[in-house]
Amino acid sequence: MATKIIAIDGPAGSGKSSVSKQVARELGFGYLDTGAAYRALAWACLSHDGFSVDQLSSLNLAQVFDYQISTDPDNFWVKVGNNDVTAAIREPQVAEFVSQVARIPEVRSFMKALTHRLVAESGKPAVVVEGRDITTVVAPDAPIRLLLTASEEVRLKRRSAELSESSAASVMRQVSERDASDSKVVDFMTPAPGVQLVDTSDLNFNQSVSAVIALIEQGLS
Ligand SMILES: Nc1ncnc2c1ncn2[C@@H]1O[C@H](COP(=O)(O)OP(=O)(O)OP(=O)(O)O)[C@@H](O)[C@H]1O
Numbered sequence: 749m750a751t752k753i754i755a756i757d758g759p760a761g762s763g764k765s766s767v768s769k770q771v772a773r774e775l776g777f778g779y780l781d782t783g784a785a786y787r788a789l790a791w792a793c794l795s796h797d798g799f800s801v802d803q804l805s806s807l808n809l810a811q812v813f814d815y816q817i818s819t820d821p822d823n824f825w826v827k828v829g830n831n832d833v834t835a836a837i838r839e840p841q842v843a844e845f846v847s848q849v850a851r852i853p854e855v856r857s858f859m860k861a862l863t864h865r866l867v868a869e870s871g872k873p874a875v876v877v878e879g880r881d882i883t884t885v886v887a888p889d890a891p892i893r894l895l896l897t898a899s900e901e902v903r904l905k906r907r908s909a910e911l912s913e914s915s916a917a918s919v920m921r922q923v924s925e926r927d928a929s930d931s932k933v934v935d936f937m938t939p940a941p942g943v944q945l946v947d948t949s950d951l952n953f954n955q956s957v958s959a960v961i962a963l964i965e966q967g968l969s
């Protein structure tokens with residue numbers, strides 16, 4: 749039977765990755781972080797590893813971008829060729845650059861096909877796939893489509909809680925700028941028709957996980 753997609757979108761800091769990963773763990777599903785592929789491609793451009801952002805639209809990325817990612821929520825890693833880039837793709841220079849890569853239409857088409865391939869290869873009954881355009885472009889027919897959000901104030905507070913005071917201000921500015929840039933390409937702030945909104949502004953982490961699981965169980969029953 750074909751692997752089902754649980755599609756979850758949302759802005760930076762909404763909790764997509766952490767909530768999706770925990771939901772996948774609890775339900776025995778796979779977990780796919782689609783932002784990691786955009787970040788890995790940005791990393792490849794920044795490391796001058798044969799890629800330049802100006803050439804991305806004319807490259808056959810399926811052939812030249814050797815990308816691998818784990819869909820196991822308990823053992824997450826990302827590789828480009830022989831490089832384990834799991835930590836490197838979270839560096840601020842990658843976060844600052846990634847929107848430039850994500851706005852290239854040919855890159856977005858490649859990412860859509862890549863996502864479907866990774867889901868099909870997961871060997872799991874279902875995969876929680878999180879990103880910005882999963883509910884609308886990548887898997888508009890998914891049986892469960894959720895937009896996970898929280899007010900900007902709450903999202904920035906969550907992000908700054910992870911950081912020292914000195915770096916919090918610059919990361920908060922960066923998150924807002926990245927959302928502004930990304931939302932010119934895809935709308936992940938308002939739910940498309942048929943997409944259920946999960947506003948976590950007043951929910952803690954466990955409550956957010958429970959809310960998402962309840963919607964999945966309801967939708968799959
Ligand atoms: N409901 C919640 N209540 C409190 N904290 C939360 C909640 N959901 C997520 N968090 C925390 O908020 C932070 C951001 O979450 P996460 O990294 O999952 O967001 P994201 O949407 O994937 O962001 P990005 O797109 O930037 O990767 C994490 O520290 C996470 O533990």
Ligand SMILES: Nc1ccn([C@@H]2O[C@H](COP(=O)(O)O)[C@@H](O)[C@H]2O)c(=O)n1
Pocket residue numbers: 760782783784786787846847850878879880881882926930
């Ligand atoms: N479906 C997606 C997922 C991500 N992006 C772009 O990648 C960046 C990093 O994503 P994170 O989820 O790791 O924050 C994001 O800022 C987008 O530029 C995308 O376009 N579509």
